[in-house]
Every structure is written in structure tokens, then in C-alpha cells.
Amino acid sequence: MTSEEEPQPTERRTIEVKAISRVEGEGRLHLRVRGNVIEHVELNIYEPPRFFESFLRGRQIHEVPDITARICGICPVAYQMSSCHALEKALGINVSPEIRLLRRLLYCGEWIESHVLHIYLLHAPDFLGYESGISMAVDHREKVERGLELKKIGNDLLEVLGGRAIHPVNITVGGFYRAPSVRDLKALLPRLEWGLQAALETVHWVSKFEFPDFTWDYDLVSLHHEDEYPLNEGQVASSSGAMIPIEDYENHFQERHVEHSTALYSVKAPDNHFYLTGPLARLNNCHDKLSPICLKVFDQTGLTLPLRNNFQSIVARALEVVYAFDEAIRIVKAYQVEVVPSRTPFELRPGEGCHATEAPRGLLYHRYRIGEDHLIAEAKIVPPTSQNQGQIESDLRSYLPQLLSLESEEIAEKSEHLIRNYDPCISCATHFLKMTIDWNSDSAK
Amino acid sequence: MVNKTKLAVFKFASCDGCQLSLLDCEDELLSVADAVDIAYFLEARSRRVEGPYDVGLVEGSITTPGDVGRIQEVRRACKYLVTIGACATAGGIQALRNWANVDDFFRHVYAHPEFISTLNTSTPISDHVAVDFELRGCPISKHQLIELLTALVHHKKPTTPTHSVCVECKKRGTVCVAVAQGIACLGPLTQAGCGDLHTGRGAICPACNRECFGCFGPQDQVNGASLTKFYQQKGIPRQTLVQLTRNFSGYAPEFRQTSDSLEEQEESP
Numbered sequence: 014m015t016s017e018e019e020p021q022p023t024e025r026r027t028i029e030v031k032a033i034s035r036v037e038g039e040g041r042l043h044l045r046v047r048g049n050v051i052e053h054v055e056l057n058i059y060e061p062p063r064f065f066e067s068f069l070r071g072r073q074i075h076e077v078p079d080i081t082a083r084i085c086g087i088c089p090v091a092y093q094m095s096s097c098h099a100l101e102k103a104l105g106i107n108v109s110p111e112i113r114l115l116r117r118l119l120y121c122g123e124w125i126e127s128h129v130l131h132i133y134l135l136h137a138p139d140f141l142g143y144e145s146g147i148s149m150a151v152d153h154r155e156k157v158e159r160g161l162e163l164k165k166i167g168n169d170l171l172e173v174l175g176g177r178a179i180h181p182v183n184i185t186v187g188g189f190y191r192a193p194s195v196r197d198l199k200a201l202l203p204r205l206e207w208g209l210q211a212a213l214e215t216v217h218w219v220s221k222f223e224f225p226d227f228t229w230d231y232d233l234v235s236l237h238h239e240d241e242y243p244l245n246e247g248q249v250a251s252s253s254g255a256m257i258p259i260e261d262y263e264n265h266f267q268e269r270h271v272e273h274s275t276a277l278y279s280v281k282a283p284d285n286h287f288y289l290t291g292p293l294a295r296l297n298n299c300h301d302k303l304s305p306i307c308l309k310v311f312d313q314t315g316l317t318l319p320l321r322n323n324f325q326s327i328v329a330r331a332l333e334v335v336y337a338f339d340e341a342i343r344i345v346k347a348y349q350v351e352v353v354p355s356r357t358p359f360e361l362r363p364g365e366g367c368h369a370t371e372a373p374r375g376l377l378y379h380r381y382r383i384g385e386d387h388l389i390a391e392a393k394i395v396p397p398t399s400q401n402q403g404q405i406e407s408d409l410r411s412y413l414p415q416l417l418s419l420e421s422e423e424i425a426e427k428s429e430h431l432i433r434n435y436d437p438c439i440s441c442a443t444h445f446l447k448m449t450i451d452w453n454s455d456s457a458k
Numbered sequence: 459m460v461n462k463t464k465l466a467v468f469k470f471a472s473c474d475g476c477q478l479s480l481l482d483c484e485d486e487l488l489s490v491a492d493a494v495d496i497a498y499f500l501e502a503r504s505r506r507v508e509g510p511y512d513v514g515l516v517e518g519s520i521t522t523p524g525d526v527g528r529i530q531e532v533r534r535a536c537k538y539l540v541t542i543g544a545c546a547t548a549g550g551i552q553a554l555r556n557w558a559n560v561d562d563f564f565r566h567v568y569a570h571p572e573f574i575s576t577l578n579t580s581t582p583i584s585d586h587v588a589v590d591f592e593l594r595g596c597p598i599s600k601h602q603l604i605e606l607l608t609a610l611v612h613h614k615k616p617t618t619p620t621h622s623v624c625v626e627c628k629k630r631g632t633v634c635v636a637v638a639q640g641i642a643c644l645g646p647l648t649q650a651g652c653g654d655l656h657t658g659r660g661a662i663c664p665a666c667n668r669e670c671f672g673c674f675g676p677q678d679q680v681n682g683a684s685l686t687k688f689y690q691q692k693g694i695p696r697q698t699l700v701q702l703t704r705n706f707s708g709y710a711p712e713f714r715q716t717s718d719s720l721e722e723q724e725e726s727p
């Protein structure tokens with residue numbers, strides 16, 4: 014922080030990360046510092062707008078999960094799950110417990126694939142001093158190979174359930190076009206068992222990284238479910254105490270449009286503060302719902318909850334990979350008979366419904382209105398990264414003072430590391446939200 | 459050491475799914491990295507080696523004034539330019555704006571449309587610069603991607619199928635969803651490649667008991683008018699067919715023509 018005694022260098026420095034790497038989508042970072050004063054922090058998302066919410070209007074119900082999947086290649090299942098559940102609420106559909114379990118399994122596949130990609134190829138290199146997983150493989154070949162194999166198992170699970178790993182085609186409102194065969198799912202068991210062990214080793218590996226000293230009193234926001242670790246269902250919980258039914262989400266969380274970004278910023282009422290979603294939020298809010306094997310391995314790391322250093326999100330992510338394998342094994346073992354019917358039949362009708370699920374990067378909210386013509390009349394989508402964006406900037410403002418003695422280039426690099434804690438998915442973040450509040454007329458900063 | 463093929467991966471408006479396909483080649487990724495120099499690939503590495511590059515893979519469509527200029531630079535920097543996926547090859551799902559009023563799209567989404575600069579259209583890369591090869595799909599098939607990279611390293615022309623999805627259904631033994639269940643399927647118009655052709659797992663949607671919606675784009679010789687007439691005779695509403703063809707590859711000329719002439723039908727008595 015600034016001190017009175019020392020003469021203040023007043024030289025102004027502009028630090029820019031022109032294209033943030035090892036994230037999904039395109040963003041840049043602009044920092045302006047005068048002496049010890051952080052004048053300006055701006056995470057600028059320049060990913061071009063794609064207008065999903067606009068062109069969903071007028072489309073048929075069954076097209077929605079196919080279209081929303083294309084918002085993001087890394088977490089298409091999250092988009093499919095949030096849209097299916099929201100539309101099912103609008104149409105009054107209750108899916109069978111068997112379909113519910115298969116969807117949970119599908120989500121496990123996505124968590125594995127997405128988390129492992131981030132841990133091994135995108136994030137771990139920051140802690141070990143490499144510019145990528147590819148160059149890390151030169152010295153740590155078995156580690157990277159282990160990561161690739163783990164990721165592949167996640168993708169294979171997605172393929173068996175969804176027909177394809179990126180943009181699965183087998184997902185529909187009411188369930189699945191075709192239930193997986195018992196044989197195909199059971200065939201994955203030995204690899205899932207291997208994956209569970211490799212995931213446990215991953216937790217040990219990443220928990221020994223050296224983490225920068227930076228804890229923050231985040232308002233952690235995630236789903237919370239009475240009986241299980243949240244994937245597809247729950248209420249919106251916040252570490253500041255709120256427990257909000259999903260139907261009330263828009264009364265508590267709102268989006269703002271700022272000049273420097275094509276993505277919108279989310280803030281939480283009543284005082285319009287930024288908040289954190291994602292693995293760290295889920296772990297802190299829902300750790301008592303983790304399976305015994307997760308709790309045991311977490312215990313062995315020597316870390317304790319609450320975990321408030323976002324550089325340790327890599328540990329939370331690794332724990333969730335353990336959970337996903339453990340849960341996947343449980344569901345696959347219980348799958349004895351092919352689900353019939355694989356989708357719940359329904360009648361089209363006008364209505365409105367909203368839902369949130371836990372994408373790998375955090376809470377993903379969708380709301381749809383179905384018109385008299387049975388087509389989509391309105392769509393609203395709030396992706397995790399646009400919810401985290403304000404918090405990312407706020408983290409940078411708090412973290413930068415530690416870095417100011419460094420060369421600009423190093424500051425840029427370390428800032429990029431901090432951004433990567435969030436596993437930001439910028440492609441997602443830029444498919445905008447219908448604005449409810451004007452940035453200029455409000456006091457959010 | 460022999461000079462390795464210098465590879466660059468560029469992104470325009472897209473979901474990142476096609477470039478992710480490269481990272482999803484779990485079994486081959488490290489050997490690919492050994493065989494070619496991945497010189498520029500923002501999603502995967504922080505190191506950025508300046509051009510010129512031997513091969514540029516381009517994902518995404520052109521939707522902003524800035525991107526119109528950037529694709530020219532990319533073209534100049536690359537000896538071979540290959541588009542990957544429906545966005546880069548046909549404009550992608552975001553090309554739905556090409557049939558709409560973009561001002562409306564804007565106002566629906568933003569409080570301050572003046573902050574954003576975007577074009578009224580989403581267009582494929584080949585509308586702007588010369589393209590040497592196109593990989594179809596939304597997303598591309600990683601098997602085709604490996605085939606492409608292998609061919610390029612060996613200075614051969616890649617081979618990808620140009621026949622229809624229907625052929626793949628027959629090979630896989632999938633019962634035709636159009637004939638057996640009366641589902642409007644775009645398989646007859648769509649290029650094969652979505653499954654793993656090497657293991658015979660072609661055409662994934664009909665195998666999931668649903669229609670093909672054309673994510674690999676039009677195959678070599680399509681007769682959209684005849685197919686959509688057939689579906690209409692079976693009682694499928696015209697608007698359903700317009701939307702079926704206006705999808706991830708909807709702006710590809712053959713699909714565009716099919717959906718446009720369906721739409722014109724209304725105006726004729």
C-alpha cells in the first residue's frame with residue numbers, strides 16, 4: 014500500500030495483456046498504475062457477440078438444447094442441462110428418477126473433461142513455470158499423459174451418453190433420445206475405477222503447489238442441495254447467508270453493461286457487490302455433501318476449510334474430479350436396466366420456466382418463455398464467467414499492490430495467472446443478457 | 459533437425475469447440491506436438507511464435523469490422539489456410555443474423571448498443587480470403603483433423619468424405635429415421651464425417667434415434683427442393699423445414715437456397 018514516508022514514484026505505467034492465453038475465448042487485460050496507486054483495472058472481453066438469446070426467439074422447443082450447446086465447446090452439457098430443466102419447468106414435465114441419474118452421470122463426464130483440461134493443460138503450468146501443458150510434458154510426461162487419459166475418460170462417458178463429446182446430440186427436453194445400453198456403460202467401469210485413483214493422485218499433486226499469498230473474503234455463490242453435491246439441482250446459496258429459490262434468482266442477481274466489454278457484469282443485491290461462483294464456491298458451500306473418499310483425500314492435503322485463496326481453486330477442481338469419478342462409478346453400477354421410456358412424453362403449451370445448474374465454471378442460469386404459438390418467445394442466459402468477471406477485476410485490484418515492485422512484463426504474467434484461477438470461459442461470457450439496469454444510472458463499480 | 463511444420467490456430471466468432479477438438483486428441487496430442495511446431499495457439503499455450511506459418515487453422519466466422527482486417531493478416535501469414543468447422547466454413551449458428559434485423563438483435567441484448575461494434579452479417583472465411591481446405595462439422599471430427607494434419611506434414615492432400623450421411627447410416631446398420639418413423643432428417647443432404655469413420659461409427663444422430671440437422675453442411679450434390687417437397691407431402695410444416703435447414707451450417711449456399719425457397723413458397727398463392 015502507499016506509505017507517506019517513502020517518496021512516491023509518480024511515473025505512470027500501462028500494462029497490457031493483449032490476448033489472454035490458455036482461456037476459452039478472447040479477452041485482454043489493461044492495467045494502469047501510477048507509482049503505487051492502481052488507477053485502472055479493466056478486463057476487456059472482445060470476443061464478438063453471437064446473439065444467442067436473440068435468435069432463440071421463434072425456434073422450436075426441441076431445438077433449444079442443440080442451439081445453446083453451441084455457446085461453448087468446453088461446457089456444452091451445462092447449457093443443455095440448464096435449458097432442458099428450465100423448459101421442463103415451463104412445460105410441467107417431471108422426469109423419472111432414472112433419467113435424473115443419467116443426467117447426473119452426463120454432467121460428471123463434463124466436469125471430468127473440463128476440469129482435467131484446465132488442471133493439466135491450462136492451470137498447472139502456471140505453478141510449475143511452463144507456458145503450456147505441451148512444454149510441461151517435456152519434463153513431466155507421465156503427469157501430462159495421466160491428465161490426457163483422465164480427460165479422455167470424461168469424453169468417452171460423454172460419448173456413450175451423448176453420442177458425441179463436444180456438442181452432444183442425444184440430449185433433449187424430457188430426457189435422452191436414446192438411453193445408453195447397459196453394456197456400453199458397464200464397459201466403462203474399469204477405466205472409471207482407474208480414473209478415480211488417478212484423480213486422487215491429482216489432488217495430492219496439485220495441493221503441493223506453491224500458492225501465492227492471497228486470500229479474500231469472497232461472497233461465494235453456488236447451488237446447494239439437501240442430499241447431494243450440486244450438479245443439476247438445488248437452491249442458490251451464498252456464503253453471506255442467503256438461500257434463494259432459483260425462481261428468485263433475478264431478484265437477487267442483476268447484470269450491467271459497461272463500455273469496455275462485450276460481456277455483462279453480474280452483481281448481487283442488496284448492495285450490488287461482486288461475488289464468486291465455481292469450484293471454490295461449491296466446495297466451501299457444499300463440502301458436507303462430498304463423498305467420504307473426497308473428504309478423506311482433502312484431509313490428507315492438510316488444507317482446511319474455508320478455502321479462500323482462489324489460487325487453490327485448482328485443488329477444489331481436483332477434488333471435484335474425484336467426486337465426479339466416484340459418483341459416476343456409483344451411478345454406472347446402479348444402472349441395471351435400460352431406461353424406458355428414455356424421454357418423458359409431454360404436450361406443448363405456453364409457459365415460463367427458469368433453472369440453474371452447476372457448470373464446471375459455476376452457476377449457469379437460464380429462463381425461457383414459451384409463447385402461444387409454442388415457440389420460444391424469450392430467452393435469458395446468465396453464464397458463470399459473466400458472473401465472475403467483476404470479481405476477477407476486484408481480485409486484481411487487491412492483488413496488484415503485491416506485484417508493483419516487479420517489471421511490467423512480470424506483473425502482466427502474474428495477473429494472467431490470477432485470471433486463470435477462474436478458468437474463465439470468455440466464449441460463454443459474451444452471449445449476452447437482456448439488460449434490466451442501466452450501468453450509468455447505478456452505483457455499482 | 460528438419461524444419462517442423464509450423465502450425466498456428468486462429469479464432470474468430472465461435473465457441474472454441476473446433477480448436478478444442480485438437481486438445482481432445484488425447485492419444486495423439488503429444489505426438490502431434492512432437493511432429494509439428496505449434497507456434498501459435500492461444501487456447502493452449504502462452505508462447506507465441508511470430509509468423510509466417512506453414513499451416514493456419516482458422517476457427518470462427520467474420521462478424522466484426524476488425525475481423526475483416528485481421529483475416530487478411532492471417533491469410534498473409536499462412537502458407538496453407540484451413541478452415542475448421544461450420545462457423546469458419548459456413549458462417550456458423552451466428553449466421554442466423556443474416557436473415558434478421560441485427561438492430562433488433564442488439565437492442566434485445568444490450569442497454570448500450572453503441573459500445574459494441576459488429577457487422578450485420580456473419581460470413582465464412584472464404585468470403586474474405588482464399589481458403590486451401592475446409593474441414594466440416596460443428597464441431598469438426600478429431601479423426602478428420604488428425605488425417606488433415608498428417609496429410610499436411612507429408613505434403614499430401616487430405617482425404618475427407620464427400621458422400622451423404624445416409625451412406626454412413628447404411629454402413630452402421632441404422633434404420634432410416636425418415637422412412638421408418640417419418641422424422642424429417644437432413645441426412646440425404648448432409649456430408650458424412652460426424653462419427654468415427656475408421657471404426658464404422660458413422661452418422662451419430664440417426665443412431666441416437668433422431669434426425670440429422672446438417673451440422674456437417676451440404677454434401678457434394680444436394681437436391682434440397684426435392685427432399686423438402688417429400689417431407690411436406692408427409693405433413694411436416696414448412697416452417698419446421700425452414701428452421702431445420704437454417705442451423706449450424708444454414709448459411710452454406712445449398713442449405714440457404716433450400717430454406718429461402720421454402721420461405722418464398724408462402725408468398726406464392
Ligand code: SF4
Binds near residue numbers: 083086
Ligand atoms: S463450428 Fe460449431 S463447434 Fe466449431 S467453433 Fe463453431 S459453433 Fe463451435
Ligand code: SF4
Binds near residue numbers: 661663671
Ligand atoms: S447433425 Fe448430422 S452431421 Fe451433425 S452430428 Fe448429427 S448426423 Fe452427424
